[in-house]
Amino acid sequence: MTESSANKPGNGQVCHRVKNGVKPGRNGFIKNHHHYHHQQPMYCYPEDKVQHTACNGSSGLGLYSRPFIESFEETPMLVAVLTYMGYGILTIFGYLRDFLRDWKIERCHIAREREEQRDFVPLYQDFENFYTRNLYMRIRDSWNRPICSVPGAKVDLVERVSPDYNWTFDYTGKVVEGVINMGSYNYLGFAENTGYCADASAEVTMKYGVGVASTRQEMGNLDRHEEMEELVAKFLGVESAMAFGMGFATNSMNIPALAGKGCLILSDELNHASLVLGARLSGSTIRVFKHNNMQSLEKMLRDAIVHGQPRTHRPWKKILILVEGIYSMEGSIVRLPEVIALKKRYRAYLYLDEAHSIGALGPGGRGVVDYFGLDPRDVDVMMGTFTKSFGAAGGYIGGRKELMEYLRSHSHSAVYAASMSPPVVEQIIASMKCIMGEDGTTLGRDRVQQLAENTLYFRRRLTEMGFIIYGNNDSPVVPMMLYMPAKIGAFGREMLKRNIGVVVVGFPATPIIESRARFCISAAHTKDMLDTALSVISEVGDLLQVKYSRHKRLPSLD
Amino acid sequence: MAFEDVWKKISWLYYQYILVTALYMLEPWERAIFNSILISVAGMAVYTGYVFMPQHIMAILQYFEMVQ
Numbered sequence: 001m002t003e004s005s006a007n008k009p010g011n012g013q014v015c016h017r018v019k020n021g022v023k024p025g026r027n028g029f030i031k032n033h034h035h036y037h038h039q040q041p042m043y044c045y046p047e048d049k050v051q052h053t054a055c056n057g058s059s060g061l062g063l064y065s066r067p068f069i070e071s072f073e074e075t076p077m078l079v080a081v082l083t084y085m086g087y088g089i090l091t092i093f094g095y096l097r098d099f100l101r102d103w104k105i106e107r108c109h110i111a112r113e114r115e116e117q118r119d120f121v122p123l124y125q126d127f128e129n130f131y132t133r134n135l136y137m138r139i140r141d142s143w144n145r146p147i148c149s150v151p152g153a154k155v156d157l158v159e160r161v162s163p164d165y166n167w168t169f170d171y172t173g174k175v176v177e178g179v180i181n182m183g184s185y186n187y188l189g190f191a192e193n194t195g196y197c198a199d200a201s202a203e204v205t206m207k208y209g210v211g212v213a214s215t216r217q218e219m220g221n222l223d224r225h226e227e228m229e230e231l232v233a234k235f236l237g238v239e240s241a242m243a244f245g246m247g248f249a250t251n252s253m254n255i256p257a258l259a260g261k262g263c264l265i266l267s268d269e270l271n272h273a274s275l276v277l278g279a280r281l282s283g284s285t286i287r288v289f290k291h292n293n294m295q296s297l298e299k300m301l302r303d304a305i306v307h308g309q310p311r312t313h314r315p316w317k318k319i320l321i322l323v324e325g326i327y328s329m330e331g332s333i334v335r336l337p338e339v340i341a342l343k344k345r346y347r348a349y350l351y352l353d354e355a356h357s358i359g360a361l362g363p364g365g366r367g368v369v370d371y372f373g374l375d376p377r378d379v380d381v382m383m384g385t386f387t388k389s390f391g392a393a394g395g396y397i398g399g400r401k402e403l404m405e406y407l408r409s410h411s412h413s414a415v416y417a418a419s420m421s422p423p424v425v426e427q428i429i430a431s432m433k434c435i436m437g438e439d440g441t442t443l444g445r446d447r448v449q450q451l452a453e454n455t456l457y458f459r460r461r462l463t464e465m466g467f468i469i470y471g472n473n474d475s476p477v478v479p480m481m482l483y484m485p486a487k488i489g490a491f492g493r494e495m496l497k498r499n500i501g502v503v504v505v506g507f508p509a510t511p512i513i514e515s516r517a518r519f520c521i522s523a524a525h526t527k528d529m530l531d532t533a534l535s536v537i538s539e540v541g542d543l544l545q546v547k548y549s550r551h552k553r554l555p556s557l558d
Numbered sequence: 559m560a561f562e563d564v565w566k567k568i569s570w571l572y573y574q575y576i577l578v579t580a581l582y583m584l585e586p587w588e589r590a591i592f593n594s595i596l597i598s599v600a601g602m603a604v605y606t607g608y609v610f611m612p613q614h615i616m617a618i619l620q621y622f623e624m625v626q
Contacts, residue, residue: 093588486579
């Protein structure tokens with residue numbers, strides 16, 4: 001039905017089909033499943049894809065030192081049919097409303113050309129906005145909600161109402177206080193206005209001001225920037241690092257500096273828009289491999305090396321593999337050990353975008369490389385953002401010294417964009433020192449551990465309740481499937497009524513029938529908050545009937 | 559008391575119908591149009607069944623030679 005490509009088993013994994021006992025594995029090695037059956041008692045439907053990796057030892061591959069458990073449960077057939085039916089009804093009514101607007105029976109709220117411009121080439125192509133006009137507008141109140149406090153574990157929202165079905169909003173003047181925030185990328189809880197980081201930023205603002213008024217190359221290179229970059233390099237375990245003002249711009253402006261015409265970019269199917277934009281701007285040939293699927297990647301590498309460039313068959317100047325640490329819409333973690341093995345074997349370069357995984361994975365919070373216990377020097381370009389786990393803004397790139405020196409002079413962002421603002425830089429320095437433990441407290445380590453515990457607890461409870469949850473067991477991004485279009489809007493509104501703020505995602509960001517609600521766990525959430533949130537989610541789930549999972553899980557005594 | 563429970567149950571069932579058919583997202587007059595079309599088509603089907611069922615049943619029984 002809706003098969004995600006990650007569902008095909010990759011190297012070293014087996015599809016979980018038998019109940020117990022041993023079974024011959026893929027390469028002729030005997031793999032023992034008995035260990036995993038005690039951990040997760042569940043009925044396995046043959047069409048569901050749950051991937052386990054054999055633990056070190058019997059498989060002979062030994063790339064993974066801990067179990068890699070990802071699950072992408074298949075869409076139930078009835079739910080898919082009803083979802084299509086719902087979209088069909090909405091499309092019919094969309095045509096009806098467009099007809100009424102065209103014949104001026106109903107007032108048109110969207111942008112139109114003026115009467116005088118009637119004979120010009122049309123500016124607005126009406127049909128392309130069909131989805132926005134007729135589906136998005138109806139449930140638009142679940143997005144772009146203005147907040148009026150720091151987006152920590154709890155947030156204050158500005159209350160608003162709409163008299164004309166979400167075309168315009170009026171503010172009642174009241175504030176909804178203490179909404180539990182399950183939507184902010186606040187993984188380690190550094191989005192706060194009190195504490196050591198905030199005080200340090202305030203001091204630096206008093207000394208340096210807020211604006212820098214120049215680019216990095218001209219007069220905008222402060223000593224705080226130098227210190228921050230050294231700290232980032234030390235944190236990641238690389239030789240040198242460089243920071244930019246905007247995470248999106250880091251990707252889209254630096255990939256063109258690294259690859260050009262005559263190069264090959266192999267990019268994952270579900271890569272972020274910034275990576276796709278950077279790859280397109282570079283002018284290289286782009287080939288897309290299936291999401292997290294190592295066979296697909298290997299086949300493409302082999303084809304690229306055997307056949308070379310399209311017409312001339314000359315070898316590619318370089319092959320660059322673009323992957324992300326955690327994919328935020330699926331909650332899946334990249335199979336980094338296998339990617340690095342492939343990269344070394346086929347002599348390609350690896351660009352790892354750790355936007356969501358830096359600070360959130362790994363025993364020391366150092367990201368997905370730390371999580372798998374690998375060597376940071378194996379990854380050629382390590383990119384990440386400061387927005388998610390550090391409570392600041394901006395992005396960084398880390399790698400070897402020669403690479404960084406090259407980027408300092410050739411990157412568009414370094415040459416033309418303004419430098420980062422001093423309080424933001426200070427927030428990064430303070431939070432990074434905290435995570436590394438250099439400020440003398442164990443606060444950073446406690447937070448990393450708290451996040452890991454919260455993640456495991458939240459995911460386990462949600463799967464026990466019967467929701468379909470995508471992604472890896474260790475990822476703090478938890479997508480919960482809703483499927484039907486009306487339930488997207490209903491879920492957002494019902495949760496807000498019960499004082500919990502969630503992010504719901506629909507069509508352009510996800511495939512059309514796989515709409516979901518995405519929870520982001522934070523180290524700032526206490527167990528009480530998680531329990532409150534879970535009981536509310538269960539209540540709303542029963543009200544909306546979104547507990548679609550067909551696995552039966554035994555609740556543990558916790 | 560019993561009427562309250564029945565009314566709540568019917569209300570919940572109507573809410574599920576509204577969610578599944580995506581009528582939840584439509585304005586009240588659009589819901590009215592859809593519901594009236596649905597009810598009229600269903601009503602016509604029931605009426606047709608009511609009028610023609612005896613004839614159909616007699617035809618089946620004659621085919622199976624159970625009655626002349």
